[in-house]
Amino acid sequence: MKYQGKYLFLHNKWRKNWELPGGIIEPGENAQQCVIRELFEETNLNIDSVEFKGLMKFRLQPSFHGAERT
Template sequence: MMFNKWSRSWELPGGVIESGESARECAIRELYEETNQIAADVALMGLMKFDLQPSFHGPERTEYGALYYAKLDVVRDFVENDEAAKIIWWNGITDIGDIAIIDRKLIEFV
C-alpha cells in the first residue's frame, strides 16, 4: 500500500494509461513510479467498471480499470515522490488508518 500525499489515505498503486500504453504496461509503470518496485511477474486479476461520485478528480463519471497482481523478485528501497509519501507491506488486518474505499474493495479480489 502507498500513502497518497494528496488524498491523505492508503491506496493501491495505480493510474491512468498513457498514449500507446497497454493496461499491463501502465500497471508496471505506475507500480514503479509510485513505489520504486519493479514487477517480475504480472497477472491480470480482472476488469472493473466504476460509477464514481464527484470528487477533486472531477464530476460524477464512469471509469473502467484493470486490476493486476505483481510478484517481486527483489524488494527495493522506497523513494518518496510527488504522489507517495511512504509504502507499507500490509497484511490486510492491521489498522493502518484511512484506506480509500475503492481500494478496500479491490483488495478483496487479490
C-alpha cells in the first residue's frame, strides 16, 4: 500500500498545533463508520474502508463534551 507507515495530522488553526483527526461515535454508528465520517468531515477525503491497526489511549481536557476524560 502506498501510504503504509504514514500518519495523518491536521493543523488546528484555533489551538495552533498539530493533532490527529478524531471525533465521537454517533448513535447507531460503529467505529469504522465513525472513522470514515470524521475523516471526511475534517479533511474532505472520501474513503470506502479503513483497517484497524491498534488502540491509542490519551487524556482529553475538559470541553463542551464534558469534564476531563481518558
